[in-house]
Amino acid sequence: MSKLCQGPSCHMYDTQDRKRGPKGNKRNITRTVGQYSYGNNNFCTLTCHNDWAKENMDRAIDYIGRLREPKAMTPENSWQKRENYYTWQRENGEPRYYYRNICTNEQRPLTESQYNDTSYTLNTGE
Ligand SMILES: [Zn+2]
Numbered sequence: 001m002s003k004l005c006q007g008p009s010c011h012m013y014d015t016q017d018r019k020r021g022p023k024g025n026k027r028n029i030t031r032t033v034g035q036y037s038y039g040n041n042n043f044c045t046l047t048c049h050n051d052w053a054k055e056n057m058d059r060a061i062d063y064i065g066r067l068r069e070p071k072a073m074t075p076e077n078s079w080q081k082r083e084n085y086y087t088w089q090r091e092n093g094e095p096r097y098y099y100r101n102i103c104t105n106e107q108r109p110l111t112e113s114q115y116n117d118t119s120y121t122l123n124t125g126e
Helices: 046-064 087-091 112-116
Strands: 079-083 097-101 107-110
Touching: 097 112, 107 112
Parallel strands: none
Antiparallel strands: 079 097, 097 107
16 A cells, blocks of 8 residues: 655645546645655655645654754774675776775775675774
């Protein structure tokens, strides 16, 4: 089943695809989230996403937990998996898959299975 757009005013935007009912008694209804979805598949348009955010974002963030202190990039939390797309570099011995520490610029080679393993990480910090 298709998900309904969560935009609080989705039904108030006047488009043909929202119209339902018999001639003379048409009314606009909330859209389903279509092929072009926004906000993690919860909204039909960026406008509906923004309408929801304006009404609810502060409460949602407070419910989840508002960030109170700045986060910091450290060497411990800065390993990112990368893939080397340059064939000529790989032919010169550089690895196809590698970790790059975006804080220190250190690089470490990865196997393909390590690269594809979503739980494999060198990150140890927050
Ligand atoms: Zn919508």
